[in-house]
Amino acid sequence: MNQHSRFNLPLCLVVEEDIFTRTDEAVKQYLPEIEGKKSLVITEKFLHDLYGDIVSEIQSDYNNAEVFEVVHADFDEAVRIAKKICIDDIKVVIGFGGGRVLDVAKYASYVSKAVYICLPTNLSNDSLASPFAVLGTENGNRKTLACKIPTAILVDTTMIQKAPQIQTLGGIGDTIGKYTAVYDWSLAAKAEGKPVDDFAYSIAWMCYDSIAHFDEKNVNSISFLRTLARALVMGGLAMEIAGSSRPCSGSEHLFCHALEEYYPDIKISHGLAVALGTVGAANFQGRDDMKMLEVCRSYGLDLNPESYGIDKELFAQIWMRAASTRPDRVTILNNTELNREWLDEIYERMANN
Ligand SMILES: [Zn+2]
Numbered sequence: 141m142n143q144h145s146r147f148n149l150p151l152c153l154v155v156e157e158d159i160f161t162r163t164d165e166a167v168k169q170y171l172p173e174i175e176g177k178k179s180l181v182i183t184e185k186f187l188h189d190l191y192g193d194i195v196s197e198i199q200s201d202y203n204n205a206e207v208f209e210v211v212h213a214d215f216d217e218a219v220r221i222a223k224k225i226c227i228d229d230i231k232v233v234i235g236f237g238g239g240r241v242l243d244v245a246k247y248a249s250y251v252s253k254a255v256y257i258c259l260p261t262n263l264s265n266d267s268l269a270s271p272f273a274v275l276g277t278e279n280g281n282r283k284t285l286a287c288k289i290p291t292a293i294l295v296d297t298t299m300i301q302k303a304p305q306i307q308t309l310g311g312i313g314d315t316i317g318k319y320t321a322v323y324d325w326s327l328a329a330k331a332e333g334k335p336v337d338d339f340a341y342s343i344a345w346m347c348y349d350s351i352a353h354f355d356e357k358n359v360n361s362i363s364f365l366r367t368l369a370r371a372l373v374m375g376g377l378a379m380e381i382a383g384s385s386r387p388c389s390g391s392e393h394l395f396c397h398a399l400e401e402y403y404p405d406i407k408i409s410h411g412l413a414v415a416l417g418t419v420g421a422a423n424f425q426g427r428d429d430m431k432m433l434e435v436c437r438s439y440g441l442d443l444n445p446e447s448y449g450i451d452k453e454l455f456a457q458i459w460m461r462a463a464s465t466r467p468d469r470v471t472i473l474n475n476t477e478l479n480r481e482w483l484d485e486i487y488e489r490m491a492n493n
Contacts, residue, residue, distance in 0.1 A: 147380045150269065152292045155369045157362065160194050160259060160296040163234075164201035167257055167292050174255055179205035179232035180225060182245040184213075187237050187261060194299075198234060198259070205234065213240040214276030215247075215283070222251035230254060235290075238262050238307070239274075239410070247273040250287035258290035262303035263311035263368050265411045266347075266388055269293055269376025280404070289380050295369040297362050308359050308368065309441045310411025315371045316435060317392045317414040318348040320421035320472075324390025325382075328470035340382035347371040347378070347388075352431075357438045391424065391473050392417035397465035398458045399450075408448045415441060416448070420459055420486050424472045429486070433493045444491050456483040 151170040159166060168175060179202035181195060188195050188209055199205045208221060225233065225248060234257045235245025242258060249256035250273075260268045267274065269289055277283045300308065322336075322344050329336045350371050358364055378387040385393075395417030399406060408416075415436055422429040436443050445455050460483075463473040 147383070148271075148289055149377060149380070150290055150293050150373075152294075153370075153373055154293075155295040155297065155366050157298045158296060159294050160299055161197055162201075163198060163257070163259065163294050166294060170292065171255060174202075174232050176203055177231040178229055179203050179234060180221075180228075180230045180254075181205045181207045181234045181236055182210060182221065182241060182248065183207065183236040184211075184241050185209045187241070191236075191261070191299075195236065198236065202232060202234060205232075206230075210237070210241050210244050212276065213244050215285075218244045218247040218273070218275055219251065221248035225249070225252035225254050232257065234259060236261065239265055239267050242268055243273040243275060246290065247275060247285060247287050255292075256288070256290045257292045257294070259294055259296070261299055262307040263295070263300055263365065263372055264307040264409055265310055265314040265414075266372040266375035269373040270385065270388075271376070271380045272385060282400075284385070289376055293373055295373075297365045297369070300365050300369070301360055301362075305359060306409065306412075308365070309439065310409040311368050311372055312351055312359070312436070312439050312441055313409075313411035313413075313415030313418075314388075315347050315351045315368070315375065316432060317390075317418050318344045318375065318388055319352070319432065320392045320418050320425060320427075321386070321388050321390035322348075323425050323427070324421070324471040325386040327472060327475075328386065331470045331474075337382045337387075340378040340387045343374050343378040343381070344387035347375045352435045357440075359439055390421060391462065391471035392421040394462040394465050394469065394471060394473065395420060395458060398462040401465055402461055403454070403458065406449055406454075412441070412448070416443060416445060416450075416490070417462075419443060419490055420483070421472065423486055424476045424478075429489070433490065437493065443493065445487060446491055452484055452487050455487045456480055459483050
């Protein structure tokens with residue numbers, strides 16, 4: 141072990157068809173000590189109803205685990221679950237769901253020091269393996285909280301094929317965003333006089349490359365879903381190694397944050413908002429923004445802002461406010477004098493692509 145590194149990696153990562161019918165076989169080789177320990181499955185009602193058979197199977201595989209259905213997916217609920225885990229002597233938490241459920245499960249298991257097994261039901265963004273949880277706090281606000289990456293991650297490609305395709309497209313968007321995120325990270329490191337972590341940097345680039353240059357552009361094929369699952373998990377590991385979200389989050393994410401925080405009426409997933417932000421970010425960085433448009437189009441990911449209810453005026457406003465969402469973050473926006481004409485031009489290119 142390198143004496144200078146201080147990061148955790150998951151003990152196991154399995155990406156396989158129908159793995160959710162036998163997660164215990166995969167996990168217990170790595171974690172034999174969880175045999176017979178009290179366990180809790182964290183999911184939500186909708187998924188419990190939809191995948192009742194799989195949830196029952198998971199319950200019986202983990203010592204007749206109790207099921208908790210998340211309702212609010214906020215900080216208070218995560219802490220309430222953590223309290224229950226501690227009081228009931230639960231040692232294993234199994235998160236079964238999408239981003240909201242998994243963030244609650246991740247944070248609750250972190251606070252209660254339980255083993256956390258992550259079973260995503262879609263591939264909509266890279267938070268499934270990141271060392272952060274985004275939870276609702278007060279008055280509709282959300283906060284990114286540092287926690288631990290999962291102990292084990294199992295991705296069932298058969299399950300992902302059943303998820304709405306728009307969620308998979310979100311995962312592609314979050315991965316494409318690394319193209320501009322690593323560039324902004326380098327800028328920030330230079331400004332702060334610190335080196336970037338070379339391994340986290342390389343991993344993030346490889347995530348981007350694996351999706352941007354994948355030959356078969358069929359978002360429902362098993363081979364593509366395997367690649368996307370690994371790219372999202374590796375993105376989480378890049379954050380863990382870097383000790384921050386910087387390898388995966390630059391100005392394209394500031395666009396997404398501005399959209400989420402200032403314009404909550406625009407309903408768009410995290411990954412799609414990131415993909416929209418990547419075009420402007422690449423343009424400000426003086427890089428090839430047409431490439432972003434081409435890659436997204438090749439997967440059927442629509443980057444016309446109009447399709448999401450964002451007109452020219454709103455698009456400009458979102459970019460103008462983007463830097464204010466995380467004022468302590470150095471990105472290309474610190475060196476960019478945005479003006480309406482420039483933003484309109486980018487909008488036109490996205491709308492007419
Ligand atoms: Zn993201």
